[in-house]
Amino acid sequence: MKDFETSKKEIEALVKKFGDDEEYIKKNFDEENTKNKFISKFFIALGWDVNLELDVSPQNADVEFEDSIKIKGKTKAPDYCFKIGREKVFFVEAKAPHEKIETNRKHAHQLKKYTWSAGLPLGILTDFEEFAVYEPTVSPKESHRADIDRVMFYKYKDYVDNWKEIYDLFSKKAVWNDSIDKYVEGKVGEKKGTATVDSDFLKTIENWRLELAKIIARKNDLTIDELNYVVQLIIDRIIFLRIAEDRGIEKYGQLKNLIELAKESECPIYKEFIKLCKKADDKYNSGLFHFKEEKNISLIPDDKTPDLTVTDKVLKEIILGLYHPNCSYEFSVISTEILGKIYEQFLGNVIYFTPKGQARVKQKEEVRKAGGVYYTPPFIVRYIVENTVGEFLKGKTPNQVSKLRIVDPACGSGSFLLGAYQKLLDWHLDYYSSLEKPPKEATYPSKSGLRLSIKEKKRILVNNIYGVDIDSQAVEVTKLSLLLKVLEGENKDIFEAQQKLIQERALPYLGDNIRCGNSLVDNDIFNSDMSPEELQNIKPFNWEKAFPKVFADGGFDVVIGNPPYVGEKGNKETFRDIKKTEWGKKYYYTKMDLFYYFYHKSLDLCKDNGRISFITTSYFLTADGAVKLRNDIKERSNILRIINFNELQVFENAKGQHNTILILSKSKNKKKCEVYNSELSGALTNILFKDIFKQKNIFKKIPSNQLFHGEDNLIFLEGLSSSNDENSKDYIINNILNKIKGSNPLLKEIMSVNAGADVTISKITKKHIDNFGKKFKKGEGVFVLTQKEFKNKNIPPEELKLIKPFIKNSDIDKYSIKDSTKYLIYTNSETKINEFPTIKKHLSNFRVILKDQMRRYDEPISNWFMLHRPRDENIFISEKIILPYRAKINSFAYSDSPIYASRDVFFLLKKENDFNIKYILALLNSKLYYLWLYYRGKRKGETLELYATPVGNIPLKFIDIDEQEIFVELADKLTILNEELKNCKVPSKRDIIELQIDDASEKINQLVYQLYNLTDEEIQVVEEIIPKDD
Secondary structure: OOOHHHHHHHHHHHHHHHHHOHHHHHHHOOHHHHHHHHHHHHHHHOOOOOOOOOOOOHHHOOEEOOOOOEEOOEEOOOOEEEEEOOEEEEEEEEOOOOOOOOOOHHHHHHHHHHHHHOOOOOEEEEOOOEEEEEOOOOOOOOOOOOOOOEEEEEEHHHOOOOHHHHHHHHOHHHHHOOHHHHHHHOOOOOOOOOOOHHHHHHHHHHHHHHHHHHHHHHHOOOOHHHHHHHHHHHHHHHHHHHHHHHOOOOOOOHHHHHHHHHHHHOOOHHHHHHHHHHHHHHHHOOOOOOOOOOOOOOOOOOOOHHHOOOOHHHHHHHHHOOOOOOOOOOOOOOOHHHHHHHHHHHOOEEEEEOOOOOEEEEEOHHHHHHOOOOOOOHHHHHHHHHOOHHHHHOOOOHHHHOOOOEEEOOOOOOHHHHHHHHHHHHHHHHHHHOOOOOOOOOEEEEOOEEEEOHHHHHHHHHHHEEEEEOOHHHHHHHHHHHHHHHHOOOOHHHHHHHHHHHOOOOOOOOOOOEEEOEOOOOHHHHHOOOOHHHHHHHOEOOHHHHOHHHHHOOOEEEEEEOOOOOEOOOOHHHHHHHHOOHHHHHHOOOOOEHHHHHHHHHHHHEEEEEEEEEEEEOHHHOOHHHHHHHHHHHHHOEEEEEEEOOOEEOOOOOOOOOEEEEEEEOOOOOOOEEEEEOOOOEEOOHHHHHHHOOOHHHEEEEOHHHHEEOOOOEEOOOOOOOOOOOOOHHHHHHHHHHHHHOOOOEHHHHEEEEEOEEOOOOEOOHHHHHHHOOOOOOOOEOOEEEHHHHHHHOOOHHHHHHEEEEEOHHHEEOOEEOOOOEEEEOOOOOOOHHHOHHHHHHHHOOHHHHHHHHHHOOOOOOOOOOOOEOOOOHHHHOOEEEEEOEEOOOOOEEEOOOOEEEOOEEEEEEOOOOOOHHHHHHHHOOHHHHHHHHHHOEEEOOEEEOOHHHHHOOEOOOOOHHHHHHHHHHHHHHHHHHHHHHHOOOHHHHHHHHHHHHHHHHHHHHHHHHHOOOOHHHHHHHHHHOOOOO
16 A cells, blocks of 8 residues: 555646646546546555556455446446445545536535435545545535535645645545544534435435325225335335436436326326336336236235325325435435335334324334334444355355355344345355456456346345345335345446346346245244234244245255344233244243344254354343353354444444344354453444454453353353463453352352342333323322322321332442432232222322233232232341342442332342351452452443342352451441441541541451452452442
8 A cells, every 4th residue: 555655746746747737738628538647646646546457356446437327418426436345435526627616516516415325424526626525414405505515625736735634534545444434433423413315315205105105095995004015115116216217227217207197198197107117017027016927926916006096296296306406315326235224214113093094104112112223233244244154155166155045034124135145246256257257147347347247146146145024014125125236236238238138037036035924933823822813913934835945955054133132021922922832932931032032043044054143132141031042052053253342332222232243153063262352332333343353352262161151051251261371361360260169159058139029110101101191190109109209198107007118229339228218108918908098099090000010910910009029028127238230339238127129129138147147248349259240240231230140149258257257347337437428418527437438348358358368469450350430
């Protein structure tokens, strides 16, 4: 790559050459001359292989010159597309020197339209005399001044003095090192009111859906399923045909011409549209346009859309919005990946009928519960594809690759299948380019080099790509995206020439590859007592029947995707349906997540030595509900790699979620597992993702037998050692953990670990108001009352026996519990509610909600006024250690007074009497036990999870009762000091108390170090690991 000094010398010479003949050049040079003599050389000076002199395959070339698509004399592609590998990074639009770039709105609009539509952050407009860089942040309009969204502008005489800035952003060396990504990320939050092409086009098609739904529902007699189907199909057809126009495959303006044709024929625009769709059926042979029965196509012909009544007004507005001057989109450069992202969000909503029969749109229930739609970042898709599909392609021939079968069992809008298909296209082109005589049926020459023929792209798609989704609309979108990918890079002349050559329609039928059904429920469900309507909703799916050729050959080679993350809580119906099958019962485990089933199913679907990779939440590594999943993974596969994102936020709408990529081989040949355990934080970007693999200190290679721990096969990613170096941190941590573990008893053997009460409903939420009406007030206490609510109730003394002091998990700290400011109405099976009329009256206000909640429980409670699980009251009134379910640091407190809490607080009670509970308190609050909980407990990111399983499995070293006394005295002292601190308001006194707390805490830490015989070196490692604010 060209260094800065060499680059600068070249630009100095080029600037001089232009300056010497400026007047002549401006007068006589057209755009092509300017490109050849100056603009191309400008970018050659920046290190780019503009003349394609390097010996690389066309798709890996630095620059892509689109085969020109001319429409009404205008080119529908930018002059230069600069790339790193296969990834487009910026466009350059070239002009002749006599053009005035600084003020020309038309040229600025053209460049911005390309750049914005392609989803690229920056684009360049230049005639060499002037150099303008644009960062389109809003939908481009021709009326915008030329300086709108312009972030850099230089005249040629300024180049040399400002070359460092240009070089550091646009040289090949800089772009290779993510200069453009860094530039854009550095400006995050600076600009408000920005609009990306995906968010803008999403709004557009969402508006289409609503308007089409309203008018079609009004004018036609359709069920809600039929309405969703026809509206989606009309939108898909419009988008396909309009993209085909801008790519030059269809005649430009044919959709717009429907308006005039309708006028001339005096029939509705929609009827002319259907005629156009029927012509497309003859041309393309895809399920998108399928109006007549055909041999070898199982799809039922579309007899719904042709006879619909759709008013001209709605269709005319949609069509005119797709053309100049109303349209900001350049469809020729909008990638299928961008469309996939748009559709992923689009599919999150659904048309429904109001009680009055009007069509409206709302968010799907499953999307609402999940907190939105999570679109997998493209760099994650590429990584998973590269490490699964990419591995299978190594050393293969096209004939061998034709037998490769790839599936996404929850394909959504098809992002993973698109990624896999693109990888296959690239691989085939690389392979054919390396041959002296590439096969003519599979390839053809173009301006940018060799390309795959449409016939070859169809063959690859039908042979290799499979998908299933329960959402029929998602299935159609996946098919649409893949079909558009087939046509990507084609234009009219090439398209028609290939059609004459192969004498078959352009697109493949994908109905046998991309199927609608429930990946997790098979024919076994028919043995249960279910109505036809219920079965229609469940959509049972028989994999072997759907893909007979695949299973005749042993199954799939690769299973990839981002399966749905659905917890059992609040989604019991989903799990109930799966559990009705023998397969579902086999793998069901309480408190599991739906994606666990997808792992089990993938292991069933995959061939021996096949690869599986999903991105999911990371909690299954240690979660109680994932014990069957971990057992199955250990039994039937080999974990090749784990990328744990920890505090990096992968999905935009999922703050606080923690994610992991797992790559498995269905093999019993155990290899070492590569573990990447990120220490980065913030929103995950392409740059941060690359940075994970640059952090050598977070990478470990772990033998398979060291990856799983205990009878539940827990997978701990912290404290693993792949080194035999006794001075390495990992080695020392392992030694410390082994010292703590020793042969010591576990906490659960000497103490009971109890969750707090399962409070039916603490207070009224927005969801309650949405479901039961506005007579309820958000935040109003039901079983948990604030002090103000308690006071206002005027509960008489004889009823106060049901009122208990209530704390939250955030009220608990080391050796300290905040004073209770809330009260729990504690009712159980022994409560005779009629003896408590004031409390009964209060709870009766919420009876409809409480009874509804009762119905949702698998084990219904007997009385509407009862807490769901009140627990044994001894838990709350006995001597105990109290701890929060989640905490940044190990936080355990002591109490021998009545204290009640919900299930996010845990209570430790003695089983035996041969130890002092405060000795255990001192151990648990020590720095050494933070290390144990961090590395061998359970965590959500960096937060400790202190519930029954991890706490119960804490090893405890026992010493004589007399030796425990020093620990007990210090624990007592810390409890008293923290109580004093809580009540002290004088700053100087607080400072002294805090010093005393620090001193007593440190004494306990040193005693615990001695107890476990830690060396100075080991103590230092523990001290370094403790969070700094401790």
